[in-house]
Amino acid sequence: MPEALLSQKNKKIIKDGLWDANPVTFQILGICSSLAVTTQLKTAMIMAFGLTFVTAMSNVVISCIRNFIPPQIRIIVQLTVVSALVITIDQILKSYMYDVSKQLSVFVGLIITNCIVMGRLEAFAMGNPPWKSFLDGLGNGLGYSSVLIILGTIREIFGSGTLLGFSVVPKAFYAAGYVNNGMLVLAPGAFFLLGCIIWIQRSLSRYVEGQ
Amino acid sequence: MKFNINSTGYVFGFAAVVCIVCGVLLSAVSEGFREKQELNFDLDIKKNILKAVVLKEPIPAQAKGPDVLKVYENKIEEVVIDKDGNVVEGIKPKDIKGKEGLFPLYIYREDEEVVSYAFPIVGQGLWSTLYGYLALEGDAVKVRGITFYKHGETPGLGAEIEKEWFQNNFKGKTIYSLEKKALTPIIVVKGKAANHAQGEALNHAVDGITAATITGNGVTEMLDRTLRLYEPYFSKVRKIS
Numbered sequence: 001m002p003e004a005l006l007s008q009k010n011k012k013i014i015k016d017g018l019w020d021a022n023p024v025t026f027q028i029l030g031i032c033s034s035l036a037v038t039t040q041l042k043t044a045m046i047m048a049f050g051l052t053f054v055t056a057m058s059n060v061v062i063s064c065i066r067n068f069i070p071p072q073i074r075i076i077v078q079l080t081v082v083s084a085l086v087i088t089i090d091q092i093l094k095s096y097m098y099d100v101s102k103q104l105s106v107f108v109g110l111i112i113t114n115c116i117v118m119g120r121l122e123a124f125a126m127g128n129p130p131w132k133s134f135l136d137g138l139g140n141g142l143g144y145s146s147v148l149i150i151l152g153t154i155r156e157i158f159g160s161g162t163l164l165g166f167s168v169v170p171k172a173f174y175a176a177g178y179v180n181n182g183m184l185v186l187a188p189g190a191f192f193l194l195g196c197i198i199w200i201q202r203s204l205s206r207y208v209e210g211q
Numbered sequence: 212m213k214f215n216i217n218s219t220g221y222v223f224g225f226a227a228v229v230c231i232v233c234g235v236l237l238s239a240v241s242e243g244f245r246e247k248q249e250l251n252f253d254l255d256i257k258k259n260i261l262k263a264v265v266l267k268e269p270i271p272a273q274a275k276g277p278d279v280l281k282v283y284e285n286k287i288e289e290v291v292i293d294k295d296g297n298v299v300e301g302i303k304p305k306d307i308k309g310k311e312g313l314f315p316l317y318i319y320r321e322d323e324e325v326v327s328y329a330f331p332i333v334g335q336g337l338w339s340t341l342y343g344y345l346a347l348e349g350d351a352v353k354v355r356g357i358t359f360y361k362h363g364e365t366p367g368l369g370a371e372i373e374k375e376w377f378q379n380n381f382k383g384k385t386i387y388s389l390e391k392k393a394l395t396p397i398i399v400v401k402g403k404a405a406n407h408a409q410g411e412a413l414n415h416a417v418d419g420i421t422a423a424t425i426t427g428n429g430v431t432e433m434l435d436r437t438l439r440l441y442e443p444y445f446s447k448v449r450k451i452s
Contacts, residue, residue, distance in 0.1 A: 081229075084233040091240050091244045095247040095248050102255075
């Protein structure tokens with residue numbers, strides 16, 4: 001009997017990426033980009049979308065051709081597929097969101113070498129059918145996205161006093177001596193925050209580092 | 212038909228197919244979006260010219276593309292000058308690509324009076340080529356504004372050239388020494404300008420960027436070179452005997 005599209009097993013695949021084996025908090029992958037693009041929520045969301053799209057789609061493509069890929073050149077083939085997808089995203093951004101692409105172009109290009117994408121291809125898509133691989137890519141992408149969006153929200157509110165570019169801290173606060181926390185705009189602020197997020201997530205999921 | 216997935220022939224064949232498929236797809240994507248991207252690029256350049264000349268009524272931040280273009284067309288006149296400083300009639304900056312001895316110039320007018328002259332500056336930084344615009348006041352002596360719109364310098368170091376604080380340092384500096392009666396381009400010094408130059412010379416120096424000396428030198432070089440190219444024209448504008 002064919003498996004239902006969202007069977008228990010498949011749900012678990014998504015949940016793994018989102019929570020139990022979250023690529024950022026559990027596997028500590030993709031840290032570089034999650035620090036770099038989260039000074040503002042907008043860039044964080046676009047990066048999150050880009051990475052989710054690339055991980056899911058490249059998982060599907062690689063999974064479809066997994067039985068034909070010669071093992072000797074599998075990494076190169078994976079890279080080629082990922083690069084092609086990333087360049088497509090970059091082109092779309094350049095065409096429809098030029099200002100964003102000017103800010104993000106460097107990081108979008110770096111999705112190619114993002115450990116999450118390659119890791120999922122190698123660990124999952126090479127050995128699983130397309131639909132499961134798609135769910136796995138989606139789950140991991142969303143897991144990464146959720147961390148990025150949390151980071152982006154906190155950093156933008158407390159670092160710049162805005163959210164998505166709109167002021168959220170009332171003028172009266174500034175008049176009363178409130179100052180934006182400059183450190184949150186810089187990489188160290190993101191490190192501290194990320195550390196806290198990992199701590200909270202691991203306590204909630206009762207994860208224990210292996211001996 | 213059965214292939215031996217490990218044979219050399221298969222590996223080469225597979226690699227070739229992957230290359231061709233990806234290549235064709237990417238060409239299609241790039242071709243499909245080209246027109247749209249060129250429009251964006253053009254608009255970005257016009258925005259940068261408008262930013263360099265510091266409009267008297269700034270464009271609101273949320274202005275859409277067509278609004279920006281309208282302001283640009285109303286306020287900016289595009290001309291081409293030759294190396295002797297004469298305006299070449301009947302030719303636009305977009306037509307001079309690759310032609311030697313011709314330079315684009317963008318003139319910003321308010322009520323028929325020239326407020327600013329802007330022109331492109333291009334030069335080598337540390338990692339990359341820097342592209343920007345320099346705008347002079349109508350007197351062709353003082354700097355009105357400068358922008359950098361494309362570069363690949365290190366974020367936090369060389370990339371500071373695109374930040375307001377660096378660009379604001381140029382405003383009000385002079386490219387022409389009234390004492391020496393000669394062109395005196397602006398130099399980006401190492402450290403604070405005030406530690407390097409006093410009095411009149413301070414008008415021709417701006418603060419450098421810490422840990423980005425080579426980017427600063429690149430800016431100095433490109434200003435020097437470009438200003439010398441445009442000097443024949445500006446010396447006529449200046450009317451200083």
